Amino acid sequence: MAIVKPFKAIRPTRDKVVHVASKSYEAYDPVERDAILTYNPFSFLHIINPGYKFHQDVGGKERFRLVHNRYLEFLEDQIFIQEETPSFYLYQIEDQGHKSLGFFCATSVKDYETGIIKKHEDTLEDREVLFADYLNTVGFNAEPVLMAHKDDKRLAAIWARKIKEQPLYDFTTTDRAKHQIWRIDAPKIVTEIENIFSEMPSLYIADGHHRSASSYLLSEERKSNNPNHMGTEAYNYFMSYLIPESEIRIYEYNRLIRGLNGLSKEEFLIQLDTFYRIEEKKDDPYNPSQKHHFSMYLDGQYYSLYLRKKVYDMDDPLSALDTQILFKTILEPILGIQDLRNDKRIAYRHGKYNILKMKDAIDQGEFTVGFGLLPLTIEEIMAVADADLVMPPKSTYIEPKLRSGLAIYEL
Template sequence: MAFIKPFKAIRPTKDKVSFVASRSYEEYSKDELKSVLQYNPFSFLHIINPGFKFHKNITGKERFHLVQNRYLEFLEENTLKKDEDASFYLYQIEKDDFKSLGFFCACSVADYRNDIIKKHEDTLKHREELFADYLHTVGFNAEPVLMTYADNEVVWDVFQQETQRKPVYDFTTTDRFNHSLWKISNKESIAKLEAAFAEMDALYIADGHHRSASSNLLAQQMESENKGHNGEEAYNYFMAYLIPESQIRIYEFNRMVKDLNGFSKEEFLIQLDAQFRIEKQEEGPLRPSKKHQFSMYLGGEFYSLYLRNINYSFSDALSQLDTQILYKTILEPILGISDLRNDKRIAYGYGKNNLIQMKDSVDNGKFAVGFSLMPTTIEEIKAIADAGLVMPPKSTYIEPKLRSGLAIYEL
């Protein structure tokens, strides 16, 4: 059973929410970040970039303490306020034909440890420790873990009932996304959601493996420091955004490699011929149309690569994943790339125009070859997580991407 609980969120006041909410820090260009910090004093970015106030780049422990100070300032100035009652927070993101509806809640680190919360990615120990130290110092968590679950009629009925009410937030951001948030504080709806999730066997992390791992590490540290530990402390939980499987979108990452590992174009194609049926495409750009088919851009031409099953063994869920197939048949044995996370010869691209951008990157000589894949499916993610396996890095780009600062969980 999955355990969820409501919490008393720290939230922006209604008149400032559109100014406070920010995209993930990594999504801002250097110039855009500077502009937001200079002209929007209410942006959540001021909290996580405290050095801007002092015209200084501050790192390490000093930065963590200043983040806490900026957070306290936002509270003191009533830009942020704490809710009086524990609630779930239903949050909808909408743009054009894309709409997602899920909710913020507190999830249990015990569920993470007991594999009720399923993982499909490896984490780096130093990043776990760094973020756990950050959380311990600042005392709040503003970056929810995105998790998904099998569509549930009871949960969806509660969602539909709650969205009939007027949202506490309803605003549009400059990227033309509309954001709506409803506070679920009535006991009946809370009880229905808790009971529905108590009957679920698993939740699946879609985005936020390091954040969940760090929250688990933090809980272990704080429990060891607390002689009166009883299991109900805030650090025993972490903030998550739970969303039905049908409400997420999964996109692919392209792979681009800087050289052919000493092979000429013709020699490289011969190497590929052992594992793939190769067809040159007269028209492009070309996107793969089915699993185990890859689009390759090489020397100004697109090729379709069709896996020869006779020379490749499907032994488990991971071996059937296209990112793993590409790694095991081309990237590692032919191009000599064994470390997909750290090798500087490989780069990744995603987004609406990523195929065109891949082509341009090869044409201008930045890369020698590019590969495009079909997106990973939610069924593949679940099969790998259920088997306790780990997907290659950059196997999924998942939406929605949540705004920071809408709901904050105090530790």
């Protein structure tokens, strides 16, 4: 059963938290990122991009070492402080009217190893090793793994009582998202939360597969180098943000393709007819309306594609996913795309940025054809994970996206 533990977080002082909290490094465009680094000395981006202090780009092990140094400077300057008591941290994000409420905790690498923590994506070994090396050098987790769990009325009741109290942090970021954090350190409540999760058979990684795998590699390395290993050391755990399945928001990733694999438009449509009933929708923006139904934009026109179910077998949770259906009926057999991760002919745009942007990219000649999908559901993701199967890459864009630097777990 699932293990969750409180931890003594390193966290920003209350007066600086709004300045420290940052999105992921890649989420900023270069101009915005440079402005933050120039004018906000408290931003967590200074830790992630330590070379900025020296006006140069650094990489590899040198960057890892400098990240550690910038982190120590934030501690020395009391931008960060350390808790005295192990705690859970309830974190609510309100963005565009939607609230997501979960909590920071330490989760077990043993649960990852034994499959209690379930995954639905493959990881790349070189990235696992690289990030494990990074963690070993910098000595902390700052970006939690996002995991979903089954809704639980007892847990919801604890959260409902807690959010009536004065929060530890309460601030709004420039994207108009409201962030609130409550510390949970009362021993009775901590034990109650631990006991609730000890009855849960599974946790499901929603975002952070490589971070989970790297934390496991790090723990194995440190365990092998520690003759006095007890199993309670910090490296036996990694920081996660656990959230009820009902609080997860999932968007689709649309597929954009360069070229038609040597086919003319007419030849391509004829081959599609094997698997789909095709209807022309003219030039009006069109989204799919149900599962196993896709929209397509080609040569200035929208089409609807309805799967002919008698020519496609759905015999497990993976084969029933729309992302897998599209791959097995169009991308691989007709367009010749076998490697969804590395083939340069395919690109992905998550549905939060809508089907009109897909149309614009095709009209401007960057791509030839685009496919719109419905979002997967959390139930579909859990079913794939429970079956030990792996979804195609870029099957989901999942929110909430958490701010970095709010809670840090030292390794």
